[in-house]
Amino acid sequence: MEERENMERLVSLAKKKDAHAFSLLYEMVYEDLYKMAYYTLKNVHDAEDVVSDTVLDAYAGIEKLKDEAAFRGWIFKILSNKCRKKIREYVSDRKNLYADYKETQLGIDERIFEPKNNTEDVVERDEVEYAFSALNEEERLIVTMAVYGGYDSKEIAEILHKNRNTVRSKYKRSLEKMQKRLGR
Amino acid sequence: MDNRIGKNENFDNNIEDTLKLLRSKERVEIPKSLLPENIEEKLKSVEGTKDYRKRKKRITSAAVWKKGLIAAAALLVIAAAAVKAPDTVKDFKASYAINKAVTGQGSSISDREEAKARYKAAYKMLASQREESYDTDNKTFIFENEANEDFAVKKSKAEDESMSVNASEESSDTEKYSDTNVRTEGVSESDIVKTDGRYIYEYSSDSEHINIYEVLENETKPAGDINLNPYNMYVNPEGFYIYNDVLVVLGSSTSRGGTTSKKGYSDNEIEAVAEGEMDDYYEYWNSEENGAREYYTRALLFDISDKENITLIHGFFQDGSYADSRVVGGVLYLFSRRGIDVNYIDEENTETYIPKIQGKLLEGTKLAVAEDSGSNAYQVISSISLNDAEYIDKLSVLGGNEKLYVSDSHIYLLDTVHRRGDTANQARYILDDVAVNETETSIISYSYKDGVMKREAKGNAAGCLLNDYCIDEYNGYLRLVSTYYNNEYERLNGLFVLNKDLKQVGCIKNLARKESIYSARFMGNTAYFVTYLNHDPLFAVDLSNPEKPKMLGYLKIPGFSSYLHPYGEGLLLGIGKETTEKESRTIGLKLSMFDISDPANVKEVDKVILKKYNTAEALDNPKALLVDMEKNLIGMQMEYNPWLWDAEEENERSDYVVYSYDKNKGFERKLTAAWPEDEKYESEASYEQDSGYYYSLRQSRGLYIGDTLYVVNVGKNISAFDIASFRLKYVTNAE
Numbered sequence: 001m002e003e004r005e006n007m008e009r010l011v012s013l014a015k016k017k018d019a020h021a022f023s024l025l026y027e028m029v030y031e032d033l034y035k036m037a038y039y040t041l042k043n044v045h046d047a048e049d050v051v052s053d054t055v056l057d058a059y060a061g062i063e064k065l066k067d068e069a070a071f072r073g074w075i076f077k078i079l080s081n082k083c084r085k086k087i088r089e090y091v092s093d094r095k096n097l098y099a100d101y102k103e104t105q106l107g108i109d110e111r112i113f114e115p116k117n118n119t120e121d122v123v124e125r126d127e128v129e130y131a132f133s134a135l136n137e138e139e140r141l142i143v144t145m146a147v148y149g150g151y152d153s154k155e156i157a158e159i160l161h162k163n164r165n166t167v168r169s170k171y172k173r174s175l176e177k178m179q180k181r182l183g184r
Numbered sequence: 185m186d187n188r189i190g191k192n193e194n195f196d197n198n199i200e201d202t203l204k205l206l207r208s209k210e211r212v213e214i215p216k217s218l219l220p221e222n223i224e225e226k227l228k229s230v231e232g233t234k235d236y237r238k239r240k241k242r243i244t245s246a247a248v249w250k251k252g253l254i255a256a257a258a259l260l261v262i263a264a265a266a267v268k269a270p271d272t273v274k275d276f277k278a279s280y281a282i283n284k285a286v287t288g289q290g291s292s293i294s295d296r297e298e299a300k301a302r303y304k305a306a307y308k309m310l311a312s313q314r315e316e317s318y319d320t321d322n323k324t325f326i327f328e329n330e331a332n333e334d335f336a337v338k339k340s341k342a343e344d345e346s347m348s349v350n351a352s353e354e355s356s357d358t359e360k361y362s363d364t365n366v367r368t369e370g371v372s373e374s375d376i377v378k379t380d381g382r383y384i385y386e387y388s389s390d391s392e393h394i395n396i397y398e399v400l401e402n403e404t405k406p407a408g409d410i411n412l413n414p415y416n417m418y419v420n421p422e423g424f425y426i427y428n429d430v431l432v433v434l435g436s437s438t439s440r441g442g443t444t445s446k447k448g449y450s451d452n453e454i455e456a457v458a459e460g461e462m463d464d465y466y467e468y469w470n471s472e473e474n475g476a477r478e479y480y481t482r483a484l485l486f487d488i489s490d491k492e493n494i495t496l497i498h499g500f501f502q503d504g505s506y507a508d509s510r511v512v513g514g515v516l517y518l519f520s521r522r523g524i525d526v527n528y529i530d531e532e533n534t535e536t537y538i539p540k541i542q543g544k545l546l547e548g549t550k551l552a553v554a555e556d557s558g559s560n561a562y563q564v565i566s567s568i569s570l571n572d573a574e575y576i577d578k579l580s581v582l583g584g585n586e587k588l589y590v591s592d593s594h595i596y597l598l599d600t601v602h603r604r605g606d607t608a609n610q611a612r613y614i615l616d617d618v619a620v621n622e623t624e625t626s627i628i629s630y631s632y633k634d635g636v637m638k639r640e641a642k643g644n645a646a647g648c649l650l651n652d653y654c655i656d657e658y659n660g661y662l663r664l665v666s667t668y669y670n671n672e673y674e675r676l677n678g679l680f681v682l683n684k685d686l687k688q689v690g691c692i693k694n695l696a697r698k699e700s701i702y703s704a705r706f707m708g709n710t711a712y713f714v715t716y717l718n719h720d721p722l723f724a725v726d727l728s729n730p731e732k733p734k735m736l737g738y739l740k741i742p743g744f745s746s747y748l749h750p751y752g753e754g755l756l757l758g759i760g761k762e763t764t765e766k767e768s769r770t771i772g773l774k775l776s777m778f779d780i781s782d783p784a785n786v787k788e789v790d791k792v793i794l795k796k797y798n799t800a801e802a803l804d805n806p807k808a809l810l811v812d813m814e815k816n817l818i819g820m821q822m823e824y825n826p827w828l829w830d831a832e833e834e835n836e837r838s839d840y841v842v843y844s845y846d847k848n849k850g851f852e853r854k855l856t857a858a859w860p861e862d863e864k865y866e867s868e869a870s871y872e873q874d875s876g877y878y879y880s881l882r883q884s885r886g887l888y889i890g891d892t893l894y895v896v897n898v899g900k901n902i903s904a905f906d907i908a909s910f911r912l913k914y915v916t917n918a919e
Contacts, residue, residue, distance in 0.1 A: 016600040016623070016648055017586055023224035030223075034214050048215045059227055064804070127209045147203065161834075172199065179202040182209070 004069050011068035014059070022059055029072055033079055036148035039132045040083045040140045050086055054079045076149035080141070080159055087137045131178040139174040146171060228560060229523035299548025303538060306553050306582050310537050313526045313560050359890030365809050367652050370592050372511040374434065375807050376423040377885035377896045383407060383491070384887070385431070387423050388899035394424065394431065395918070396491055397902060399889055404902045404916045408491035417482055422807075425511045427570045429489040430497065432516060436505045437480050458482070458499035458542065479505040481520035481564075485573055498573040503539040504564045508588045515576060515635040516568040517595070519588060523561040539564045541578045552639060554583025557601055557626060565595075567635035576635030581628060587649060591657040595630040595637065598655070600648045623648055623668055627686055643686025646678060646693075649701075653747075653806075654713070656706035660684050661730040665713045667700040677701055677715050681730045690731040696721060705748035705756070710736075710783050712748055712756060718765055720744035722758070724783040736784040743774050746803045751845065752813045754781030755789075759802060759809070759820070762793045769830040773797045773822055775843060775851055790850035792843070797822040798831055801883065810886040815907060816844040817893065819855075821884035840884045840895045842910070855910050857895045857903055859884070 007028075013021035033054065037047035058075050065074055132140055145151050145159070153171060157164040216222060361381040366373045376387045384397045384404060392412045397404040410431070412419050417435035425432040481504055485497040504522030511517070522539045529537040538545050539562045546564075563585050567576040585597040601624050625648055629640040647668025649655055655664040662682040669675055677700065678693035696715035704713035709728040714720050720743055724736040742765060745758030758776035763769060772795035779787045801808040802820040810819035824837035842855035859882050883898045892913065893905045904913040 019224050019227040022227060023220045026223055027220040030218060030220060031214060034218055035210065035212055038212055044215065048218060051218055055223055055227075128206055128211070131206065147206065175199050175202050178206065182202065182205055 007071055008068040011062065011065060011071050015063040015065070017059075019059075022062070025071055026055065029075060032148040033075070036076070036079060036144040037083060039129065039148075040137070040144045041086055042129070042132070042140075046086055050079065050082045054082055072150065073155075076145070076151070077159060080145055080149060083141055083144075084160070087141065090137065127182060131181040134177040134181045135174050139170055139177075142167060142171050143174050143178070225525065225527075229525050295549050299551075302548040302551045302553060303534060305555070306551060307529065307531050307537055309553060309555055309558075309582060310524055310526050310529055310560055311531070313558065361889040362810060362812060362887045365806050365811060367589070367806075368591055370512065371590050372425060372427075373807060374420060374423040374425050374432075374509060375885070376421070376883060376898060377887065378424070378426045379887050379889060379894075380426055381889055384894060384896060384902060385424070385426060386885075386896055386898050387419070387433075389419065389421055390899050392419060394433065395899075396488070397916070398491070399894075403914055404894070404904070408488075408494055410486055410494055415482070415484065420506055420509075425509075425516070426488075427511055427514060429487060430570050431486045431488045431494075432511070432570065433484045433486065434506055434509055434518070435482050435484075437482055437501075438478060458501050459484070459496055478503065479520075479522070481506040481518065483509075483516060483518055483568060485570065500542060500566070500568055500575070502541040502564050502566055504562065507563070507585075510590050511570070512590075512592075512632075513634060514570050516570055517590070517632065517635075517637075518566050518568065520564045521561055521585075522564055526560055539580050541566050542575070546578060546580050550579040552579070552581045552583070552628075554581060554599075554626065554628065554642075557583035557599060559583045559599075563597060565630075565637065567632070567637060569635060577637050579630075579637060583626070583628070585628075587652060589652040589655045589657075593631060593633070594640065594657060595632055596655065596657075596662070597628040597630070598649060599626045599628075600624070601626045601644075625649055625664075625666060627662070627682070629662075629686060641684065641686040643682055643688075645680050645682065645688070647676075650704070653706075654701060654704040656711075658706065658708065658727075659730070661689075661727075662686065663706055663711060663727055663730070663733075665701055665704050665711065674698070675700060679711060679713070679725055679733055681727065681733055683730075690729075690733050692725060692733050692735055695723070702744045703746050703748050703758070703760070705750070707750055707756075710780075712780070712783075712786075714745050714748070714758070714760075716744035718763075718768055720760075722778065722786060724780070724786050726783065737786065739778070739786045739788065741776075741788055743771070745774075745776060747806050747809070749806075749809075749811050751777065751811070754779060755845075756780045756786075757811065757818065757845075759800075761798075761803070762791075767830075770798045770828070771795060773800055773803075775818065777845055777851065790845070792851045792853075794822060794841075796837060797824050797839075797841075798828055799823050799825045808883075808885065810842075810888075812888070815888060816846075817854075817886075817888070817907070818843045818845065819886035819893075819895075821882075823882075838882050838884075840886060840897070842886065842893070855893075855895075855905060857905075859897055860900055 007025065010021045010025050014025060030051075033051050034047060037050045038044065041047050041050065054075065057078055065071065067074075132143070135143065142156055142160070145156050146153075151159070153164050153167045156162075156171075157167045160167070217226075359381060361379050364373060364375045364378065378385045379399075382399060384399055386395050386397075387393075388395060394410040394412065395406065396408045396410075398407040410433070412433060412435075415435070415437070417437040420434040420436075424434065480501045483500040485499070487495050487497050500518070502518065502520050504520035507519040507521045509516060509518050524537055534545060538551070540546065541564060559582065561582075563581045563583070565580065566578045568574070569576050581597060583597075583599060585599040587598040589596040589598060623646075625645045626642070627645060628642045630637045631640050632638075645664055645666060647666035649664060649666050654666065655662065660683070663679065664682075665677065665679045667675060667677050675698050676693065677695040678691055679695075680688055681690035683689050696717075699715035699717040699721075702714045702716045702720065704711065706712075706727075709726065711725040711727055711733075712722060713725075714722050719740055721738040721740050722745070723738040726734040726736050743760060743762035745760035747759045749757045749759070751757040756778040758774075758778060760774050760776070762771040762774040764771060772793045774791060774793050776791040777789050779789045800820050800822045808820060810817055819840065819842040822839055822841045824833065824835065825831060826834050826836055838859035840855070840857040840859075841853065844852050844854050846852060882900075885896045885898070887894050887896065888907060891907045893907050893910075895903045895905070897903075899918055901915055901917045903915045905911065906913055
């Protein structure tokens with residue numbers, strides 16, 4: 001309860017462009033924000049970009065956030081959509097390289113998934129990244145939205161415009177794939 | 185960390201274990217630039233640049249400002265004021281604590297010393313913010329003094345009043361046409377679509393062009409355009425101004441050779457900079473060096489007398505990112521906000537902490553320092569003659585402001601101030617015996633006339649204001665409604681009346697516990713405002729005796745109005761939403777008509793709930809609204825946004841809808857013009873809609889010229905309808 005009230009208070013202050021209050025709110029979520037971006041996009045530079053864009057948008061738009069206690073969900077929604085947009089860019093870059101593909105809803109071809117989808121060579125620094133590399137972008141986004149964004153399958157389905165059950169099964173399958181990579 | 189992973193999901197333990205394992209093995213390193221302290225620094229020196237959802241109001245009744253602007257007498261007026269000045273200053277010294285060391289005793293301080301002292305005060309306030317705690321209590325306000333009257337007043341060259349573009353009623357050549365719905369009559373505000381009765385102008389952010397169409401009987405014909413891409417600026421998404429044959433575009437740019445690393449611009453460079461390319465606005469965020477880039481607010485004046493050969497007359501720029509602007513009597517008032525990174529200031533180098541206008545440092549005597557604000561940002565204000573394309577006045581206030589209210593004679597800078605640290609409980613502003621905790625609005629007023637601005641008064645009010653409709657100047661009093669918190673951190677609302685010196689003389693407090701103000705409208709001696717949490721009381725207050733405001737009554741209805749507009753004798757139009765009692769879920773957009781003939785018994789005489797729509801730009805931006813009682817038109821773009829938290833449908837929708845109001849029949853829908861769906865609409869910015877601030881690629885405006893209503897879907901098409909029958913006359917598609 002206290003945490004919720006504290007958050008409401010900080011949001012009220014942030015609405016008046018109190019940068020310090022906003023940074024306190026940011027502090028509560030920034031690690032997960034970055035993790036979500038990084039594990040989804042697998043690119044440090046893009047992840048950094050996407051998070052700073054999210055912060056910019058959130059700081060500018062926060063006065064319209066009516067439900068102050070929903071700050072976390074709200075800022076993660078902005079981030080999720082920015083990640084989605086970024087993924088679309090990756091996909092369209094890839095489309096230019098590959099002649100034949102089958103389009104899925106997000107335009108991501110399940111047939112062609114690349115553990116490393118970027119031109120940069122990503123050195124897999126931790127096991128988690130290695131685990132994520134078993135998934136394609138769409139799957140990574142779903143998992144990070146659940147794990148870092150804290151959304152359930154209904155919310156993820158709404159944000160991604162997908163069927164709820166599809167989301168649930170993809171989520172489950174993804175975690176199984178990751179589990180294999182994590183060993184044990 | 186909030187572990188909502190798979191809440192309400194029934195996954196097996198395997199999954200749970202995997203997740204636990206996952207989290208325990210994370211070794212990710214967060215980039216330095218994203219650490220909270222660095223983010224805070226970045227935000228402090230960046231103003232909310234995408235915050236373009238501001239409110240502005242209808243302009244120009246030629247009659248109103250015609251009286252005030254008699255060019256020949258301007259000098260006399262100012263001279264008279266100059267003679268009067270000493271009395272006013274004496275009064276100020278009596279009411280406000282003034283730092284004697286700065287303003288000195290009497291009027292024997294020379295301008296030079298005054299200037300130096302102001303620079304010093306600015307430096308001092310900025311430098312002290314390097315430390316953790318900046319005590320804003322016991323601080324004073326250092327303002328420009330009567331030195332004002334000594335600078336040369338640039339009188340604008342003869343203005344032919346009858347040539348004013350907004351005197352459409354007077355001219356026999358052009359028919360009557362609608363103008364932007366602005367806050368103060370006679371004070372223009374920018375918009376994305378404008379008309380002068382012969383042409384329709386639109387700003388399309390997609391193409392970064394201003395498109396001009398000539399309005400003819402059977403079509404609107406493309407007549408010319410302005411390509412804004414070469415200027416490499418973040419064009420003001422709120423739009424532009426038309427003044428006679430001048431089109432004014434506003435925006436922001438950055439420049440790598442900023443003031444912190446360079447000794448400003450030479451005279452030769454200024455021209456090039458003012459009219460040139462500058463740097464990409466968004467590159468700022470990718471820059472690693474703090475202070476390496478500076479923001480500039482730019483005003484470009486284009487000559488549109490020959491639509492096929494539009495030329496740039498002159499470019500103006502000033503430090504800081506664009507905050508706001510107004511055009512009154514052929515003068516552009518330009519407001520920008522320059523944040524200072526206090527870690528990079530150097531007392532010896534004034535370039536690092538004093539703002540510049542057109543590349544030149546602001547003179548000290550034009551600088552005011554609001555020490556009690558603890559701010560690190562300057563408001564940079566300039567006035568530019570649109571007839572002569574030159575500066576009239578320049579000034580700056582070191583003290584943030586987030587909102588602006590411009591009446592027909594005054595500019596009010598509004599800033600929300602928080603008490604910090606120990607002083608939190610000793611709020612400067614006391615409401616009777618209840619100290620208001622933490623939040624106050626600081627108000628600084630400037631009178632303006634023909635571009636000349638003079639600081640008048642400074643005062644405080646409790647709480648914070650929603651928008652510039654919540655404050656109103658009338659008969660020498662300033663009335664406002666605000667939301668504030670008391671010592672127990674309870675949210676309350678109040679109405680306050682301040683006198684010319686911005687001292688409170690009357691109030692009604694402790695209203696609508698837990699709710700906040702959603703809309704307000706001051707109409708002469710009566711104030712109406714709406715507060716809301718689950719339902720919406722519409723309050724009516726009698727202000728005929730400003731020192732004793734009287735609550736007349738209130739009407740409780742579901743939903744809320746976010747905008748109120750007078751609609752003829754005894755009627756008040758409300759535009760907002762209908763919501764459910766319990767969760768405040770949107771049921772639909774709502775138009776309400778209130779009978780206010782007896783303010784003590786306000787009645788809702790009709791309402792329409794439009795379930796097909798759940799949002800409209802007009803809810804937050806009254807400029808997007810077309811309201812005309814004479815032609816009986818209430819028009820706005822209405823949309824269904826499936827991304828809103830309480831949206832239940834999946835399909836997007838966007839229509840321009842027009843209603844009329846009849847005393848007997850109530851609201852009558854006259855027109856529904858759908859946004860053309862010739863291609864799949866990619867919800868590029870849908871998340872931004874969801875996050876609350878409205879950024880739609882689909883923007884529409886309605887306007888009328890004579891007996892034809894034009895629905896302008898920016899960048900898409902223009903449809904013409906006959907106002908009497910609403911029959912479609914034609915549609916012109918954008919190329």
